[in-house]
Amino acid sequence: MKIVIIGSGLAGLSAGYRLCKANEVIVFEKDPDIGGMAASYCLEHSKNKYFIERYYHHIFRSDSELLALIRELELEKQMLWLEAKNAYFVDDKYYPMNTPVEILHFSPLSILDLVKLGLLVLRVRLIKDTEPYDQIKAKDWILDTAGKSVYENFFAPLMKSKFGDNAEKVSAAWLIGRVKIRSDRGKEGEKLGYMRGGFNALIEALAGEITANGGEIQTTKEVTEIVVKDNAVQGVVVGGDFIACDAVISTVEPKVLDAITGGKLGTLHDSLINISYQGTACALIGLDRQLMKDGNYWLNIKADVPFGAVIEHTNYLPFEDYGEHLVYVTSYFQDEKSPLWAQNEENIIDSYLKGLEKMFPGFSRKEVHWTKLYRRIDTAPVYEQGYLKNVLPFAAGSSGLYLAGMFSSTNYPERSLNGSVKAGFEAAELLMKNK
Structure with missing residues (x-):
């Protein structure tokens, strides 16, 4: 059975991993790199080369499917459970909240x-x-x-x-x-899980299993159409070429899915266009010194700055793993008119650094080694009142079309890495059941 998977995030790769041993699997990814929201930068500091996620991630104790997958891929030795201190910045004052x-x-x-x-x-x-x-x-x-x-x-x-x-x-x-x-924490605060060396190891392991079993992963390949005839999937169009297949698993955002199916998914059409997504502008900054000297990992903010949280990665993971201090500065935005989407990268980084200067009087731009900015207009759904009626099913109605991603029931009421892995597994299992 030939199966096309659209998108190489955790949902798509997890589905491909489950299906690749008994089927011909092709994964198409529109970006140059695989991983979707779990993709990483590869950085070098002096003689130290490392991977770090474009958008901060961690694992919760309740992430049973994700933890089982890590064991299955023999990556468990890389798992760490570390104290993750958090605080709330209100009216120019820091309040530890552990x-x-x-x-x-x-x-x-x-x-x-x-x-x-x-x-x-x-x-x-x-x-x-x-x-x-x-x-x-x-x-x-x-x-x-x-x-x-x-x-x-x-x-x-x-x-x-x-x-x-x-x-x-x-x-x-x-x-x-x-x-x-x-709120699952003990007397000493919250412990979160992380893979030493980064989640890139998980992404690469999943991709490696797919290709080792004869599957393909093609990057910079955007699916522009899912061809459905007589209510059954015929194939996809990629770069102007038609590729026949028996089934498609789509992980793309609902409005994109609506567009590439020509709005022809019947009763699903209303749900696809009614799910609102928001964007993220997440900066990663390499620094000479520690920013939050009290050891906080996560800082929520109530202040007049252009971001909503500061996450100091090296207050969570050992500094020695990286050889420099790493800080995420992040904000969500709601539409394309937002300055966080409309402005160029330099202006956004400048505004973020000004915000840090305001919050941390001792902070100097001279301490900044480098900056990276990761932006997407379609980071995650906005979970509005009544969202449940728009949650997309794993089977789309048309024979051979399956859906998995941030929009799936496994990611509501709260999204997580585990929810995306579970969505990929659910779609794959349903596909094989209906084979």
Whole structure:
């Protein structure tokens, strides 16, 4: 059976990995590099060469499919579970947020508010089914559960930095999923998983298995059409050439899928055009010295700066692995009119560095070795109230067409590397079942 997979992110490669031993698999990737949102830069510092993700990633203890895949690929020896300190920057002050004692010192909230916040987290941990919360706005649920002060002084800035003008539209299901995945911590704080040497090892291992079993991965090859006739997949068009196949697994964004199928997916058409995606402008900066001297890995921000978070990778992974300090500065944006998409790379980097200078008085641009900027207009869905009705099925309706990606049920209410791996597996398994 000849199967075309569109996209070489974790969903596409995971599907290809599951299918390549018994089928002819071809993966088409429009970009020069494989990996999608999990792609890496390859950098050199003095004599040290290393890979680092274009967009920060880590693993949670609950990521069972991803962890099983890592074991299956014999990469488990590269797994590390490390303390990931986080803090909240509010009104020019840093508040560590790792232990119950530290959280009690978060002065923007009163003691009563902190109790309400704690009860909200406890309530979230007890929720087994998030589906009923899909029809409720996160803002309304927080106001009803913990009150106005907790919403305005704690959650609203975080939601604004993640969803911009759409912050008040997101569902309570997303919020509950987010809190559940980030509240699994002990007395000493949160531990997150990372692959020493970077997730490039996972991407390359998956790609290596596909090609070792006779599959192909072709980069800079954009699929411009999925050809469907009599409600059955006939093939794809790539670079003007028709390539026949028996099935297609598409991992592209919903509106792109709608375009390359000519809007002919029947009842799925409305869902495809109704799922809103947002973009990301994520800068990676190489520095001479540590930026956050208190050892924080993740800093959420409520401040007048053009980014919503600072992530110091080398406050999480050993500095010795890289030979320089690595810091991500990132922001989401909602449409093509945003300066983060419309402006050139130099202007965005300049605005980010100005923001760092404002937040960190001791920071100097002279300490910057280099900067990289990774931008995409279609990073992830905006999980609006009622999003569940638009979640795309693994089988698209047309015979031989399957879907897997950030839009899949495995990535709602909160997306993750594990959700994308699981989506790829689900689509592959369903394809083989229907073979």
